[in-house]
Amino acid sequence: MTVDVLPTAVDLDGIAEQVWVAFLDGGNELVIHSGQSDDSSELSASVGIVGTYDGHVVVSCTEAASRDVASALFAMPADEVTEDEVGDALGELANVLGGNVKSMLPAPSTMSLPIVAKTQHQHFPGTTEVCRTMVTWRGNPFNVALLVSRNN
Amino acid sequence: MKILVADDSRVMRQIVIRTLRQADFGDHEIIEAPDGAAAFETVGAEKPDLVLSDWNMPGMTGIELLRALRAGGNEVPFGFITSESSEEMAKMATDAGALFLIVKPFTADIFREQLGSLLG
Helix, strand or coil: CCCCCCCCHHHHHHHHHHHHHHHHCCCCCEEEEECCCCCCCCEEEEEEEEECCCEEEEEEECHHHHHHHHHHHHCCCHHHCCHHHHHHHHHHHHHHHHHHHHCCCCCCEEECCCEEECCCCCCCCCEEEEEEEEEEECCEEEEEEEEEECCC | CEEEEECCCHHHHHHHHHHHHHCCCCCCEEEEECCHHHHHHHHHHHCCCEEEECCCCCCCCHHHHHHHHHHCCCCCCEEEEECCCCHHHHHHHHHHCCCEEEECCCCHHHHHHHHHHHHC
């Protein structure tokens, strides 16, 4: 099935800004770089969307940035967060971003639980990128991308 | 009042609890469940006055939890706090007996608006 209207980078910018301001900002400067990405990521978290739309929402960042996310969300010092807490926090970030993106996609579709991977090169075979944005927060870049299955 | 917060993400349970405090609902007793099945057991054992549940959880989802509670005759006030929102989900939630659906990311103001009449 062909999906005619897909979110754009501007839509992703708005969703990312809303999520960061509500859950992460904490008075730190937040800069949105629409359509851009950074290649220093070491971890990625993703949710899959299956249904009328087939694809993924992926957020990726460095290990240091992921610890900052866990530190902010758990309200504890970055050097005290565990690997489990980093996975939970980054996964939930993907879940909230993905849920908001999904609300802009044609229904019906379902969203998976988040998957977090420690890798610089997570691949999603059979997909192409629809749009991307990059958020700089506490000086660290976070890539956010929407992918679509080529069979969509 | 006793409030049960059900979410498979520990960090999201903490964020919900923190936001309840920021919305001046911190005086209420708050208990937690890490998934739908545990929440179902906890509702039976602890008899909360309000359930705030995630939608997408492993095993028993939030909507399955609500339907199971209602099927068993339990009418505990129930609201969803979820990252997903669609007209279809809102209708499913209302039809199953949910009072509201709060979308993540939320703020303390949204909690006050949605929960004020329930929690005072």
